[in-house]
Amino acid sequence: MHADRWAARLALVLALVAAPALALPDFQSVKSGWRSSDVILLDRTGQPLQRVRVDQAVRKLDWVTLPEISPAMRQALVLSEDRNFYQHSGVDWSAVAAASWGNLWNRRTRGASTLTMQLVGLLDDDLKRGTQGRSLTQKVQQGISAQWLEHSWTKAEVLEAYLNLVSFRGEIVGLDALSASLFEKSPSGLDAHESAIAVALIRAPNAAPPKVAQRACGILHDMGRKEGCDQIAVETQIALARHGNGYQQDEQLAPHFARKLLARSKLPPGVPIRTTLDANLQRFATETLRRQLTELRQRNVEDGALVVLDNRSGDILAWVGSSGDLSKAGAVDGVTSLRQAGSTLKPFLYQIALEGHWLTAASLLDDSPLDLQTASGLYAPQNYDKDFKGPVSARTALASSLNTPAVRTIEMVTPNRLRERLYALGLTSLNESGDYYGYSLALGAADVRLLDLANAYRTLADGGLQNPTRWLSADPKPQAVRLLDEKSSFIIGDILSDRTARARTFGLESALATRFWTAVKTGTSKDMRDNWAVGYSQRYTVAVWVGNASGAPMWDVSGMHGAAPVWLEVMGRLHANTPSRPPTAPVGVEMRQVRFENTVEASRREYFLPGTARDVVYAADADQRAKPQGISNPVDGSVYALDPDIPPANQRVVFRADGVGQPQWWLNGKPLGKGSALAWFPMPGRHVLELRDNRKVIEQVHFEVRGAFLKQSPPGKKAAKRQS
Known part of the structure; x- marks a missing residue:
């Protein structure tokens, strides 16, 4: 009876000691549970797009498989930490005996902890080594758990898990993060010297560089390399001084988009998130913008931005925030920065005039010198080409971007009406009253964001309907709401697509002329500090800004020569295999043949809103002729x-x-x-x-x-x- 009691107690002790082994996860659970410290963004098709670190407490990248780790790294690890790794079954009894003998005679030995035992400490918090070392009970539990792990896992799985879970230096965990941070390469590229430095950090993660170099030199000799230690000392100093985010295995295609996305949405680290961006389009747009800015550098231009939207869904397909290393302000996001709009606001001005029946597309406006007395002094607008055309139709005035007719139009519409319309379309940076901007609002003397402007043009493209832009593929598709009149939106789009009406200023062949249907408007701000090209096809809206983040003026660079060539190339890429057909006139829009007295303009067929086609002959007013x-x-x-x-x-x-x-x-x-x-x-x-x-x-x-x-x-x- 007494013996049975002792047997029961022994069984209970063994069960308690063995309990941690039974709680250890299997290899697949450990691998699938790994989470990077980065938010990982994919494009709409699943291609890698961008990584952004969000966990500042730890630096972890991807899980790397054993075949993705260089042979030199595997050799250095086994030689340094566990020479008999491939012979023992979790506990190296020969090493245990040697360690015990050394302790008895106060001799320093390699130690008895195998890689498997160290891995157990990484998997089970209760068995982690504390500042005072492990207790005897912990050591026994660690040994039992290691033996259980060896029966459940393969040697390759043990080695792979260890290299992904072990801490190297500071907040760096896992070989992928170490390789990127210290050596700016992937684990497959680590050579013998780099592998020796990496393994030397395992035992003394925060040691001074000379100590790390000394241990790395010993590991290198164990690997059969007879080089001196001077070179590895220099390499260690360089690697430990680097200690940054360093190398990224994947392309970093959309850094500005990623930052804005994280600012508006809390995304889980380590879980791939599918965005609405198209990686191939993003890459093409970036290269196109950089190429154009490189050509313009001699004209004091270094910055630009670009955004592409899907008209119906609102999906953001491309977001290029800057020219990168071409700029002194590459971190500034030109897609969301406030810049002066130039003539890009004119379509919305003329649309209000059409809706209010103050103008038709055939109405004549006087393009001649204009001086307006305002509260801040005399206001005298000039045209893009510093010339005046005399009487012109509203169609020509808008398509050719004539300034004086636009100012005459805002006199009818009023700055307040225009400002309210723009604000309703999402240009919320216009947070002052219309009177604050005055007549100059007709010429874009207000700061707007490229993304907001693109979405306003997308509203025109979609017949006056607008829904929010979509950033993630998983985002719901909200119902569109009507913000603009469908009929006048159609007429404005028809004007912006009219190559002939545009020719008075830009000629028939220009960077705005596409072989498929598009509607587009350029803009150039005061002193040529900003220029724009914003336009849409049947399916896409493309908006481009070119200028300097510093606000410095460009040297003789207008929207036609700065932003428009980029717009043309990107739009051409989008429609390389996709047609873009002109929209059908909405029910109620009338088409009439019109002619103009004194050959002011050639006769043509013109679109009118219902009830506005009252006269088919247009004559310049007497005060315009004499x-x-x-x-x-x-x-x-x-x-x-x-x-x-x-x-x-x-x-x-x-x-x-x-x-x-x-x-x-x-x-x-x-x-x-x-x-x-x-x-x-x-x-x-x-x-x-x-x-x-x-x-x-x-x-x-x-x-x-x-x-x-x-x-x-x-x-x-x-x-x-x-x-x-």
Whole structure:
């Protein structure tokens, strides 16, 4: 009875000791449970796209299989940590005996802990080595667990799991993270020296470089390499000094998209997340933008951005935030940065005018010098090509991006209406009232984001319907809501696709001309600080911005020459094998033949909203055909301000005369020149300008030019700032 009691107690002790072994997971569970410290983004087809580290406490990359690990690394590990790894069954009894004998005689030995026993400590928190070492009970449990593991796992599985789970230095866990951080390569490429350094870190992860190099040199000799230790000491110093994120095995195609995605969504690390991006398109768009910016570097251009949207779903198909290493500000995301919109807002202005029946596409607008007195001074818009066309139709005015007609249109529409429309479309950066921006809002004197602008154009492309952009393939597809009138959206798209109407400014053949149907608009901001090309096909919307993140002006680079070539190439790639057909006119849109008096424009068939096609003959107003004699520019009382951001050679005031046969200009009582238009370099001061015909004074005006010190004035208070 007494013996039975002792037997029962012994069985209980053995059961308690063996319990950890029974709790150990199998190999597949360990491998499948591995999680990287990165969020791993895939494209819409499952291709690797981008990795972003989100767990700052630990650095872990992917699980690497044994065949993906260099033979040198495997050899160095076994020789250093467990010479009899392939002979023992979890516990190396010969090493245990040697360690015990050494302890008895106070001699230092290699130690008795096998790789399998170390792996057990990595798998079971209760068996991890503490600061005081392991207790006797823990050592017994570790040995039993190691033997159980050897019966359940193969040697290859033990070695593979160990190299993925072991800590090397600092927060680095696993061989993949170590190889990337210290050697900037994958584990398959580790040579003998690098392998020796890596294994040396296992026993002393945070040792000083000389100590690590000394141990690595010994491991290298155990591997049969007879090189001296000087070289490996240098390599160790370099590797440990590097200790960064370093090498990435996969391409990093969308860093800016990834950062914005993580800012708006909490994503689990280590789990591949499928996005809406197309990796092949993303790669092509990036290369195209970089190639264009490389060609423009001599014109003081280094930054750009691009976004591609699917019209119906709102899927973000490409997001290129910067030019990367071509820029001094490569981390700045041009897709979401605020930049001045230029003429890209004009389509929405003209759409309001069509909806309100203030204009039709055939209505004539006067493209001639215009001076408007505003609260901040005289406002005098100029055209892209610094020329005026006279009477033009609204179709031509929009397609050719004429500024003066746009300002005349916003006089009808009002800045408040335009601002409210743009804000409703998602351009939420316009958070001031329309009066704050004034008439210059017609020419894009407001800051917008490329993504918001692209989505507004996508709304036009989809007939006035809009749903939110989609970032992840798993995101639901929300119902679209109507933000714009379908009929006027169609007419605006037809105008933006009209190569003939565009020709007055850009010619018939340009970077906006595609072999398939597209509607597109360019824009260039003040002083050529930003230029844009935004447009859509039947299926896609592409938006491109080119400029400088610093805000520095480009040198003679407009939207036509900066952003448009990129837009054209990307759109061409999208439709290499996909047709794009013109949209069908919605029910109620009328088509009429129209003609214009005095050959203002060629006769054509034109689209009209219901009830607006009342007249098929369009004539220029009398005041457009015959103007009274006098000075049309400057207006009496004008105040001009020199802009220190513009080179002096590029700043001119153009004096213009109407109705005079042989106009002569006198300034401050002295003859200045002849001609109906005369460009004058503005000199600070108050001036008296006279228009004469022979000796007769036709008209006299007074104006003032103020110096560049006005740059320090509060925003919106500059007087008579010329806009272009």
